[in-house]
Amino acid sequence: MSFITVRTPRQVALASAALITGLLAVTYFLVIYILEREFSLLPLIILLSLGFSISYGIVFYFIERFLYHKVKIIYKTIHSLKRQSDSRPKIQMSADVLSAINKEVADWADEKIREVKDLRSAENYRREFIGNLAHELKTPVFNIQGYIESLLDTDLQDIELNRKFLDRANTSCERLVDLLKDLDQIAKIESGNMPLELTRFDVVQLAKETVDMLEAEGSERNVALKLRNANERPIMIEADRKRIQQVFVNLLMNSISYGKDGGETRIRFYDMDDNVLIEIADDGMGIAMEHLPRLFERFYRVDKSRSRNEGGSGLGLAICKHIIDSHNQSISVRSTEGVGSTFAFTLKKV
Ligand SMILES: Nc1ncnc2c1ncn2[C@@H]1O[C@H](COP(=O)(O)OP(=O)(O)O)[C@@H](O)[C@H]1O
Ligand SMILES: [Mg+2]
Structure with a gap:
């Protein structure tokens, strides 16, 4: 059974230096005893300190060298497995080899775990x-x-x-x-094959055009599409007009498909500092709370059979999110079952 567990080269060097210093002290006493010299403290202290420092330095150096050669192969293997192998830092002989290699291995293992997780998902x-x-x-x-x-x-x-x-x-x-x-x-x-075609345009005008375009679909289902104020002031934005129209179409079509007979969908604009917030609110069937976090995922539907009957692909909201994300803006939803849903997204003003 060992009383001291040696863990690092420093500890090994310290223990060895202490042992050598002890031996030096014993030798010193033996020498003055044999030669019958008088004991004096100063040379003993000088001898022991020198002995301790030198032996510590030498032992530490050799342990580091020994470990360096042993771990070099592992170290090289890890680095050759790393993706950016050209940015490979050189391990320093003077550095604490064990701590360095410890950190390297831990980082490497973390990276591999992350990669495996990404691949799995x-x-x-x-x-x-x-x-x-x-x-x-x-x-x-x-x-x-x-x-x-x-x-x-x-x-x-x-x-x-x-x-x-x-x-x-x-x-x-x-x-x-x-x-x-x-x-x-x-x-x-x-x-990324469809880069944004950014232009400046009036988003209120675009909303009006889209409402006119979908009027027939709305009246077929007895859902009225309206802008909050008929004479809303123009709001100039910079965005991809065709794609933003797609967002309006998808959200308005949803408000019709999942709206109620005699219902109403309103588009509201909120002028914020750099952005405009656009809300499309309906008074339809609404969405239960537990579905909201996954609503923008591809193919996610609340009521599968209803959505399919409506001819929905389950991709409409995922497309909306992609489009708004690609403009570096955000889209969100709030809804109460049986009361209605409000989809809101922002766009950059100019
Ligand atoms: N305005 C809304 N009111 C109630 N539920 C909605 C509304 N918009 C979307 N949903 C729900 O979100 C699901 C996903 O919408 P979407 O991505 O457009 O796919 P789809 O309409 O093709 O089913 C719909 O199936 C529906 O359950
Ligand atoms: Mg849809």
């Missing part, structure tokens, strides 16, 4: 995405197949039935096309 994300995508594609494709097969089973003489089935197949085709368009857009934004 990317892999989960990819798997989930492909699963969702297959699921989304399945419904319209199977529907189209079903209608065509049913038609082929008949003698095709019943014009009315032919039209009915072809109409339904066509609706499924349209859904498929919408889904592919959304997917294409999200893929382009994510891969």
